[in-house]
Amino acid sequence: MNIFLSILLSVNFLTSHPITGQANMSVLVQNLTTGEVIDSYREDYVVPPASVMKLLTTGAALETLGPGFRFPTILEYSGTIENGVLRGDLYIRGGCDPSLGWKGRTGFLDKWVKAIQAAGIQRIEGAVIADMTMLDGEAQNPNWLCEDAGNYYAPGIFALNYYGNTMNIVLQSGEPGSVAKVIKTEPAVEDVYFINHIRCDKITYDGAFVSGLPYSRERYLTGAVPSNLGTFGVKGDLPNPGLLLARHLTAKLKEAGITILRDANYLADYNPLTPPRTELYIHYSEPLSEIIKETNINSNNLYAEALFRYLGTRYTLPGTIHNSQDLLRDYWRKRGVSIQRAIIKDGCGLAPQDAVSAKTFVQLLTIMSGSENKDAWFASLPVSGKSGTLKTLCPGTELEGRIHAKSGTIAGTKNFAGYIDMPNGDTWVFAILINSAPGKAKNIQTVIQQYLLDVYRAHQ
Numbered sequence: 334m335n336i337f338l339s340i341l342l343s344v345n346f347l348t349s350h351p352i353t354g355q356a357n358m359s360v361l362v363q364n365l366t367t368g369e370v371i372d373s374y375r376e377d378y379v380v381p382p383a384s385v386m387k388l389l390t391t392g393a394a395l396e397t398l399g400p401g402f403r404f405p406t407i408l409e410y411s412g413t414i415e416n417g418v419l420r421g422d423l424y425i426r427g428g429c430d431p432s433l434g435w436k437g438r439t440g441f442l443d444k445w446v447k448a449i450q451a452a453g454i455q456r457i458e459g460a461v462i463a464d465m466t467m468l469d470g471e472a473q474n475p476n477w478l479c480e481d482a483g484n485y486y487a488p489g490i491f492a493l494n495y496y497g498n499t500m501n502i503v504l505q506s507g508e509p510g511s512v513a514k515v516i517k518t519e520p521a522v523e524d525v526y527f528i529n530h531i532r533c534d535k536i537t538y539d540g541a542f543v544s545g546l547p548y549s550r551e552r553y554l555t556g557a558v559p560s561n562l563g564t565f566g567v568k569g570d571l572p573n574p575g576l577l578l579a580r581h582l583t584a585k586l587k588e589a590g591i592t593i594l595r596d597a598n599y600l601a602d603y604n605p606l607t608p609p610r611t612e613l614y615i616h617y618s619e620p621l622s623e624i625i626k627e628t629n630i631n632s633n634n635l636y637a638e639a640l641f642r643y644l645g646t647r648y649t650l651p652g653t654i655h656n657s658q659d660l661l662r663d664y665w666r667k668r669g670v671s672i673q674r675a676i677i678k679d680g681c682g683l684a685p686q687d688a689v690s691a692k693t694f695v696q697l698l699t700i701m702s703g704s705e706n707k708d709a710w711f712a713s714l715p716v717s718g719k720s721g722t723l724k725t726l727c728p729g730t731e732l733e734g735r736i737h738a739k740s741g742t743i744a745g746t747k748n749f750a751g752y753i754d755m756p757n758g759d760t761w762v763f764a765i766l767i768n769s770a771p772g773k774a775k776n777i778q779t780v781i782q783q784y785l786l787d788v789y790r791a792h793q
Contacts, residue, residue, distance in 0.1 A: 457586070483545035489574075
Protein backbone atom coordinates (compact mmCIF):
# COMPACT_ATOMS: atom_id res chain seq x y z
CA MET A 334 0.00 0.00 0.00
CA ASN A 335 1.39 3.43 -0.91
CA ILE A 336 2.00 6.10 1.73
CA PHE A 337 -0.66 8.51 0.41
CA LEU A 338 -3.40 5.89 0.57
CA SER A 339 -2.35 4.71 4.01
CA ILE A 340 -2.50 8.25 5.42
CA LEU A 341 -5.97 8.78 3.95
CA LEU A 342 -7.15 5.56 5.53
CA SER A 343 -5.73 6.34 8.94
CA VAL A 344 -6.86 9.96 9.29
CA ASN A 345 -10.25 9.37 7.69
CA PHE A 346 -10.87 6.41 9.95
CA LEU A 347 -10.56 8.60 13.07
CA THR A 348 -12.22 11.75 11.75
CA SER A 349 -15.20 10.00 10.14
CA HIS A 350 -15.89 7.28 12.69
CA PRO A 351 -19.22 7.75 14.56
CA ILE A 352 -17.42 7.55 17.93
CA THR A 353 -14.35 9.73 17.31
CA GLY A 354 -15.39 11.89 14.36
CA GLN A 355 -16.68 14.82 16.42
CA ALA A 356 -14.28 14.41 19.36
CA ASN A 357 -11.64 16.85 20.51
CA MET A 358 -8.55 15.15 19.14
CA SER A 359 -4.77 15.51 18.84
CA VAL A 360 -2.71 12.86 17.04
CA LEU A 361 0.93 12.49 16.04
CA VAL A 362 2.75 9.37 14.86
CA GLN A 363 6.43 9.68 13.94
CA ASN A 364 9.25 7.35 12.98
CA LEU A 365 11.73 7.86 15.79
CA THR A 366 14.51 6.23 13.79
CA THR A 367 14.18 8.34 10.63
CA GLY A 368 12.29 11.40 11.87
CA GLU A 369 9.53 10.88 9.25
CA VAL A 370 6.04 11.97 10.32
CA ILE A 371 3.80 8.98 9.67
CA ASP A 372 0.51 10.66 10.55
CA SER A 373 -0.73 13.80 12.28
CA TYR A 374 -3.97 15.57 13.07
CA ARG A 375 -4.14 18.75 15.15
CA GLU A 376 -0.86 17.79 16.72
CA ASP A 377 -0.57 21.18 18.46
CA TYR A 378 -4.08 21.13 19.96
CA VAL A 379 -4.15 20.68 23.74
CA VAL A 380 -6.65 18.19 25.10
CA PRO A 381 -7.17 16.57 28.54
CA PRO A 382 -4.45 13.88 28.78
CA ALA A 383 -5.98 11.93 31.70
CA SER A 384 -3.35 9.52 33.07
CA VAL A 385 -1.00 10.05 30.13
CA MET A 386 -0.11 13.13 32.21
CA LYS A 387 1.97 10.76 34.34
CA LEU A 388 4.59 10.70 31.56
CA LEU A 389 5.40 14.35 32.25
CA THR A 390 5.77 13.63 35.95
CA THR A 391 7.68 10.34 35.86
CA GLY A 392 9.96 11.52 33.07
CA ALA A 393 10.93 14.69 34.96
CA ALA A 394 11.42 12.72 38.19
CA LEU A 395 13.59 10.09 36.52
CA GLU A 396 15.76 12.65 34.74
CA THR A 397 16.03 14.95 37.76
CA LEU A 398 16.53 12.43 40.54
CA GLY A 399 17.95 9.38 38.75
CA PRO A 400 16.70 5.76 38.79
CA GLY A 401 18.55 4.95 42.02
CA PHE A 402 17.02 7.76 44.07
CA ARG A 403 15.26 6.61 47.25
CA PHE A 404 12.81 8.66 49.31
CA PRO A 405 14.07 9.11 52.90
CA THR A 406 11.86 8.91 55.98
CA ILE A 407 13.79 9.98 59.06
CA LEU A 408 13.32 9.09 62.71
CA GLU A 409 14.45 11.93 64.98
CA TYR A 410 14.06 12.88 68.61
CA SER A 411 13.97 16.09 70.56
CA GLY A 412 15.42 16.46 74.04
CA THR A 413 17.91 13.99 75.50
CA ILE A 414 18.28 10.28 76.21
CA GLU A 415 19.33 9.64 79.81
CA ASN A 416 19.41 6.23 81.47
CA GLY A 417 17.08 4.76 78.85
CA VAL A 418 14.58 7.64 79.07
CA LEU A 419 13.89 9.94 76.13
CA ARG A 420 13.01 13.25 77.70
CA GLY A 421 11.34 14.60 74.60
CA ASP A 422 9.39 13.46 71.56
CA LEU A 423 10.10 10.93 68.80
CA TYR A 424 9.46 12.30 65.31
CA ILE A 425 8.78 10.61 61.97
CA ARG A 426 9.89 13.20 59.41
CA GLY A 427 8.25 12.51 56.08
CA GLY A 428 10.01 12.81 52.73
CA CYS A 429 7.03 12.18 50.37
CA ASP A 430 7.65 8.42 50.04
CA PRO A 431 4.42 6.99 48.54
CA SER A 432 5.32 3.36 49.30
CA LEU A 433 5.30 3.21 53.13
CA GLY A 434 2.87 0.45 54.06
CA TRP A 435 1.85 -0.06 50.41
CA LYS A 436 -0.58 -3.01 50.18
CA GLY A 437 -0.34 -3.45 53.95
CA ARG A 438 3.38 -4.18 53.98
CA THR A 439 4.34 -2.78 57.40
CA GLY A 440 7.38 -4.93 58.22
CA PHE A 441 9.55 -1.82 58.18
CA LEU A 442 8.04 -0.85 61.54
CA ASP A 443 9.91 -3.72 63.21
CA LYS A 444 13.17 -2.27 61.89
CA TRP A 445 12.22 1.11 63.27
CA VAL A 446 11.55 -0.41 66.68
CA LYS A 447 14.95 -2.13 66.66
CA ALA A 448 16.66 1.14 65.74
CA ILE A 449 14.93 2.90 68.63
CA GLN A 450 15.91 0.12 71.02
CA ALA A 451 19.48 0.28 69.73
CA ALA A 452 19.54 3.95 70.71
CA GLY A 453 18.94 2.81 74.28
CA ILE A 454 15.39 4.15 74.55
CA GLN A 455 13.19 2.26 77.00
CA ARG A 456 10.79 5.05 77.90
CA ILE A 457 9.50 8.10 75.99
CA GLU A 458 8.20 10.93 78.11
CA GLY A 459 6.68 12.62 75.09
CA ALA A 460 4.89 11.24 72.04
CA VAL A 461 5.48 9.78 68.61
CA ILE A 462 4.82 12.70 66.23
CA ALA A 463 4.30 12.51 62.47
CA ASP A 464 6.13 15.45 60.88
CA MET A 465 4.45 16.24 57.57
CA THR A 466 5.84 19.76 57.18
CA MET A 467 7.93 19.08 54.07
CA LEU A 468 4.75 19.93 52.13
CA ASP A 469 2.27 22.69 52.89
CA GLY A 470 -1.11 21.83 54.37
CA GLU A 471 -2.91 21.76 50.99
CA ALA A 472 -3.06 18.00 50.80
CA GLN A 473 -6.01 17.89 48.39
CA ASN A 474 -5.37 19.38 44.95
CA PRO A 475 -7.96 22.20 44.57
CA ASN A 476 -8.19 21.48 40.84
CA TRP A 477 -9.69 18.03 41.40
CA LEU A 478 -13.44 17.57 41.28
CA CYS A 479 -15.29 17.67 44.60
CA GLU A 480 -16.91 14.34 43.75
CA ASP A 481 -13.45 12.73 43.63
CA ALA A 482 -12.24 14.01 47.02
CA GLY A 483 -12.30 11.19 49.55
CA ASN A 484 -12.20 8.39 47.00
CA TYR A 485 -9.26 5.98 47.00
CA TYR A 486 -8.06 7.14 43.58
CA ALA A 487 -7.90 10.80 44.70
CA PRO A 488 -6.34 10.69 48.17
CA GLY A 489 -4.73 13.60 49.92
CA ILE A 490 -0.98 13.80 49.35
CA PHE A 491 1.23 14.29 52.40
CA ALA A 492 4.91 14.29 53.26
CA LEU A 493 4.01 11.09 55.13
CA ASN A 494 1.94 8.70 53.02
CA TYR A 495 0.93 5.36 54.52
CA TYR A 496 -1.08 2.30 53.49
CA GLY A 497 -1.54 3.82 50.05
CA ASN A 498 -3.50 6.56 51.87
CA THR A 499 -6.43 4.18 51.51
CA MET A 500 -8.82 2.41 53.86
CA ASN A 501 -11.23 -0.37 53.04
CA ILE A 502 -14.65 0.33 54.55
CA VAL A 503 -16.33 -3.01 55.27
CA LEU A 504 -20.12 -2.87 54.92
CA GLN A 505 -22.98 -5.27 55.58
CA SER A 506 -25.80 -5.09 53.04
CA GLY A 507 -29.37 -5.95 53.95
CA GLU A 508 -32.87 -5.95 52.55
CA PRO A 509 -33.79 -3.68 49.62
CA GLY A 510 -34.43 -0.17 50.88
CA SER A 511 -32.35 -0.54 54.03
CA VAL A 512 -29.13 1.32 54.80
CA ALA A 513 -25.92 -0.73 54.60
CA LYS A 514 -24.18 -1.06 57.98
CA VAL A 515 -20.55 -0.01 58.48
CA ILE A 516 -18.75 -2.92 60.19
CA LYS A 517 -15.14 -1.75 60.36
CA THR A 518 -12.29 -0.22 58.42
CA GLU A 519 -9.10 -1.91 57.23
CA PRO A 520 -6.73 -0.69 58.57
CA ALA A 521 -8.62 0.28 61.72
CA VAL A 522 -8.97 4.07 62.06
CA GLU A 523 -10.14 4.86 65.55
CA ASP A 524 -11.58 8.35 65.17
CA VAL A 525 -13.16 8.43 61.71
CA TYR A 526 -16.89 9.23 61.70
CA PHE A 527 -19.13 7.99 58.89
CA ILE A 528 -22.27 9.80 57.78
CA ASN A 529 -23.78 6.84 56.02
CA HIS A 530 -26.49 7.03 53.37
CA ILE A 531 -25.57 3.94 51.33
CA ARG A 532 -28.82 2.20 50.49
CA CYS A 533 -29.30 -1.43 49.58
CA ASP A 534 -31.01 -1.79 46.23
CA LYS A 535 -31.92 -4.34 43.58
CA ILE A 536 -28.79 -3.74 41.53
CA THR A 537 -25.87 -5.94 40.49
CA TYR A 538 -23.05 -3.40 40.70
CA ASP A 539 -21.24 -1.43 43.39
CA GLY A 540 -22.57 2.13 43.25
CA ALA A 541 -21.20 3.37 46.59
CA PHE A 542 -19.16 6.56 46.91
CA VAL A 543 -16.93 8.00 49.61
CA SER A 544 -16.32 11.72 50.01
CA GLY A 545 -14.40 13.87 52.49
CA LEU A 546 -11.39 16.11 52.93
CA PRO A 547 -7.86 15.56 54.30
CA TYR A 548 -7.52 15.81 58.08
CA SER A 549 -11.32 15.72 58.48
CA ARG A 550 -12.68 12.95 60.69
CA GLU A 551 -15.94 12.84 58.69
CA ARG A 552 -16.51 10.68 55.64
CA TYR A 553 -19.78 10.75 53.71
CA LEU A 554 -21.01 7.47 52.25
CA THR A 555 -23.60 7.72 49.50
CA GLY A 556 -24.98 5.72 46.59
CA ALA A 557 -26.24 2.15 46.47
CA VAL A 558 -25.01 -1.43 46.74
CA PRO A 559 -26.62 -4.77 45.92
CA SER A 560 -29.04 -5.92 48.60
CA ASN A 561 -28.47 -9.09 50.66
CA LEU A 562 -24.87 -9.29 49.47
CA GLY A 563 -23.32 -9.97 52.87
CA THR A 564 -20.13 -8.14 53.78
CA PHE A 565 -18.08 -6.31 51.16
CA GLY A 566 -15.59 -3.47 50.94
CA VAL A 567 -15.73 0.07 49.60
CA LYS A 568 -12.41 1.89 49.30
CA GLY A 569 -11.90 5.47 50.45
CA ASP A 570 -8.98 7.66 51.39
CA LEU A 571 -7.30 7.86 54.79
CA PRO A 572 -8.00 11.27 56.34
CA ASN A 573 -4.60 11.51 58.04
CA PRO A 574 -2.14 8.75 57.06
CA GLY A 575 0.75 10.32 58.99
CA LEU A 576 -1.18 10.21 62.25
CA LEU A 577 -2.13 6.59 61.61
CA LEU A 578 1.55 5.74 61.03
CA ALA A 579 2.49 7.46 64.30
CA ARG A 580 -0.19 5.45 66.09
CA HIS A 581 1.01 2.19 64.57
CA LEU A 582 4.60 2.91 65.58
CA THR A 583 3.41 3.81 69.08
CA ALA A 584 1.60 0.47 69.35
CA LYS A 585 4.67 -1.41 68.08
CA LEU A 586 6.92 0.31 70.63
CA LYS A 587 4.55 -0.53 73.46
CA GLU A 588 4.45 -4.16 72.32
CA ALA A 589 8.26 -4.14 72.56
CA GLY A 590 8.05 -2.97 76.16
CA ILE A 591 8.80 0.72 75.59
CA THR A 592 6.68 3.06 77.69
CA ILE A 593 5.22 6.15 75.96
CA LEU A 594 3.46 8.74 78.09
CA ARG A 595 1.54 10.71 75.47
CA ASP A 596 -0.73 9.82 72.56
CA ALA A 597 0.55 9.94 68.99
CA ASN A 598 0.23 13.30 67.26
CA TYR A 599 1.16 15.07 64.02
CA LEU A 600 2.54 18.32 62.60
CA ALA A 601 0.94 19.60 59.40
CA ASP A 602 2.54 23.05 59.26
CA TYR A 603 6.09 24.19 59.89
CA ASN A 604 6.62 25.66 63.35
CA PRO A 605 9.87 27.61 63.89
CA LEU A 606 9.50 27.05 67.66
CA THR A 607 9.85 23.28 67.32
CA PRO A 608 12.84 22.22 69.45
CA PRO A 609 16.02 20.99 67.74
CA ARG A 610 16.22 17.29 66.94
CA THR A 611 18.78 14.52 66.69
CA GLU A 612 18.70 12.03 63.83
CA LEU A 613 18.19 8.44 64.94
CA TYR A 614 17.48 6.34 61.83
CA ILE A 615 16.82 6.78 58.10
CA HIS A 616 14.40 4.54 56.23
CA TYR A 617 14.80 4.51 52.45
CA SER A 618 12.15 3.62 49.90
CA GLU A 619 12.66 1.24 47.03
CA PRO A 620 14.56 2.89 44.14
CA LEU A 621 12.83 5.41 41.92
CA SER A 622 12.98 2.98 38.98
CA GLU A 623 10.50 0.79 40.89
CA ILE A 624 8.40 3.77 41.99
CA ILE A 625 7.84 4.96 38.42
CA LYS A 626 7.18 1.40 37.28
CA GLU A 627 4.27 1.18 39.72
CA THR A 628 3.17 4.68 38.69
CA ASN A 629 2.99 4.01 34.96
CA ILE A 630 2.16 0.33 34.69
CA ASN A 631 -0.71 0.45 37.20
CA SER A 632 -1.50 4.17 36.69
CA ASN A 633 -1.10 4.86 40.40
CA ASN A 634 -2.37 8.36 41.21
CA LEU A 635 -0.89 8.42 44.71
CA TYR A 636 2.59 7.59 43.41
CA ALA A 637 2.33 10.15 40.60
CA GLU A 638 1.16 12.92 42.92
CA ALA A 639 3.83 12.14 45.52
CA LEU A 640 6.47 12.50 42.79
CA PHE A 641 4.81 15.69 41.58
CA ARG A 642 4.72 17.22 45.06
CA TYR A 643 8.30 16.14 45.85
CA LEU A 644 9.58 17.81 42.69
CA GLY A 645 8.03 21.05 43.92
CA THR A 646 10.21 20.95 47.04
CA ARG A 647 13.24 21.54 44.82
CA TYR A 648 12.06 25.14 44.46
CA THR A 649 11.31 25.88 48.10
CA LEU A 650 10.15 24.37 51.38
CA PRO A 651 7.47 23.63 52.25
CA GLY A 652 6.56 22.27 48.85
CA THR A 653 3.40 23.64 47.25
CA ILE A 654 1.21 22.52 44.39
CA HIS A 655 1.99 25.78 42.59
CA ASN A 656 5.74 25.09 42.82
CA SER A 657 5.22 21.60 41.44
CA GLN A 658 3.26 22.97 38.50
CA ASP A 659 5.99 25.51 37.75
CA LEU A 660 8.82 22.99 38.03
CA LEU A 661 7.19 20.51 35.67
CA ARG A 662 6.56 23.19 33.07
CA ASP A 663 10.01 24.78 33.42
CA TYR A 664 11.82 21.46 33.30
CA TRP A 665 10.33 20.31 30.00
CA ARG A 666 10.54 23.79 28.46
CA LYS A 667 14.28 23.84 29.14
CA ARG A 668 14.56 20.42 27.48
CA GLY A 669 13.07 21.86 24.29
CA VAL A 670 9.55 20.45 24.62
CA SER A 671 6.71 22.59 23.23
CA ILE A 672 4.80 23.08 26.45
CA GLN A 673 3.82 26.76 26.25
CA ARG A 674 0.15 26.01 25.56
CA ALA A 675 -0.09 23.11 27.98
CA ILE A 676 -2.16 23.44 31.15
CA ILE A 677 -0.62 21.63 34.11
CA LYS A 678 -2.67 21.38 37.30
CA ASP A 679 -1.46 18.11 38.80
CA GLY A 680 0.92 15.23 38.18
CA CYS A 681 -1.47 12.35 37.56
CA GLY A 682 -4.05 13.74 35.11
CA LEU A 683 -7.04 13.69 37.44
CA ALA A 684 -7.61 17.45 37.13
CA PRO A 685 -10.13 18.09 34.31
CA GLN A 686 -8.32 21.36 33.47
CA ASP A 687 -5.12 19.53 32.44
CA ALA A 688 -4.50 19.93 28.71
CA VAL A 689 -1.51 18.75 26.65
CA SER A 690 -0.94 18.22 22.92
CA ALA A 691 0.16 15.11 21.08
CA LYS A 692 3.23 17.01 19.90
CA THR A 693 4.30 17.69 23.49
CA PHE A 694 4.12 14.00 24.38
CA VAL A 695 5.93 12.90 21.22
CA GLN A 696 8.74 15.36 21.93
CA LEU A 697 8.98 14.15 25.54
CA LEU A 698 9.01 10.51 24.47
CA THR A 699 11.69 11.25 21.88
CA ILE A 700 13.91 12.85 24.54
CA MET A 701 13.41 9.95 26.93
CA SER A 702 14.32 7.41 24.24
CA GLY A 703 17.80 8.93 24.09
CA SER A 704 18.23 9.40 27.82
CA GLU A 705 20.87 7.62 29.87
CA ASN A 706 17.90 6.49 31.96
CA LYS A 707 16.03 4.98 29.01
CA ASP A 708 16.19 1.40 30.34
CA ALA A 709 14.34 2.38 33.52
CA TRP A 710 11.97 4.48 31.44
CA PHE A 711 10.99 1.71 29.03
CA ALA A 712 10.68 -0.77 31.89
CA SER A 713 8.08 1.52 33.48
CA LEU A 714 5.71 1.43 30.50
CA PRO A 715 2.94 -1.15 30.10
CA VAL A 716 3.15 -3.49 27.09
CA SER A 717 0.26 -4.05 24.70
CA GLY A 718 -1.66 -7.24 25.40
CA LYS A 719 0.78 -8.11 28.19
CA SER A 720 0.82 -5.85 31.23
CA GLY A 721 -0.80 -3.12 33.28
CA THR A 722 -3.30 -0.79 31.69
CA LEU A 723 -2.30 -1.96 28.18
CA LYS A 724 -3.27 -5.56 28.79
CA THR A 725 -6.50 -5.13 26.82
CA LEU A 726 -4.89 -3.25 23.92
CA CYS A 727 -4.27 -5.31 20.77
CA PRO A 728 -4.17 -8.78 22.39
CA GLY A 729 -3.84 -11.55 19.83
CA THR A 730 -2.92 -9.13 17.02
CA GLU A 731 0.30 -8.21 15.24
CA LEU A 732 0.75 -5.40 17.75
CA GLU A 733 0.65 -7.56 20.86
CA GLY A 734 3.92 -6.98 22.69
CA ARG A 735 5.04 -4.26 20.26
CA ILE A 736 3.58 -1.19 21.96
CA HIS A 737 5.15 0.32 25.10
CA ALA A 738 2.89 3.16 26.19
CA LYS A 739 0.90 4.95 28.87
CA SER A 740 -2.86 5.03 28.67
CA GLY A 741 -5.31 7.56 30.06
CA THR A 742 -9.02 7.14 30.72
CA ILE A 743 -11.78 9.41 31.99
CA ALA A 744 -15.41 9.78 30.92
CA GLY A 745 -15.51 10.26 27.15
CA THR A 746 -11.72 10.15 26.94
CA LYS A 747 -9.23 7.49 25.91
CA ASN A 748 -5.60 8.36 25.28
CA PHE A 749 -2.36 6.55 24.52
CA ALA A 750 1.22 7.77 24.14
CA GLY A 751 4.35 5.69 23.72
CA TYR A 752 6.41 3.62 21.30
CA ILE A 753 5.81 0.96 18.64
CA ASP A 754 8.51 -1.57 17.71
CA MET A 755 8.36 -2.12 13.96
CA PRO A 756 9.42 -5.41 12.28
CA ASN A 757 12.24 -3.70 10.32
CA GLY A 758 13.90 -2.54 13.53
CA ASP A 759 12.59 1.02 13.44
CA THR A 760 10.81 2.52 16.45
CA TRP A 761 7.77 4.74 16.15
CA VAL A 762 6.75 7.27 18.77
CA PHE A 763 3.10 8.29 18.99
CA ALA A 764 0.41 10.11 20.95
CA ILE A 765 -3.31 9.65 20.33
CA LEU A 766 -5.48 11.88 22.52
CA ILE A 767 -9.25 11.66 22.07
CA ASN A 768 -11.56 13.63 24.34
CA SER A 769 -15.33 14.30 24.53
CA ALA A 770 -16.22 11.29 22.42
CA PRO A 771 -19.65 9.68 22.90
CA GLY A 772 -19.93 6.26 24.44
CA LYS A 773 -17.78 4.25 26.81
CA ALA A 774 -14.00 4.42 27.00
CA LYS A 775 -13.69 0.79 25.89
CA ASN A 776 -15.48 1.65 22.64
CA ILE A 777 -13.09 4.55 22.03
CA GLN A 778 -10.21 2.16 22.64
CA THR A 779 -11.61 -0.21 20.02
CA VAL A 780 -11.46 2.60 17.46
CA ILE A 781 -7.92 3.54 18.47
CA GLN A 782 -6.82 -0.08 18.30
CA GLN A 783 -8.14 -0.42 14.76
CA TYR A 784 -6.43 2.84 13.81
CA LEU A 785 -3.09 1.60 15.14
CA LEU A 786 -3.45 -1.70 13.34
CA ASP A 787 -4.33 0.02 10.06
CA VAL A 788 -1.32 2.32 10.21
CA TYR A 789 0.98 -0.50 11.29
CA ARG A 790 -0.16 -2.83 8.50
CA ALA A 791 0.21 -0.07 5.91
CA HIS A 792 3.85 0.55 6.86
CA GLN A 793 5.26 -2.80 7.96
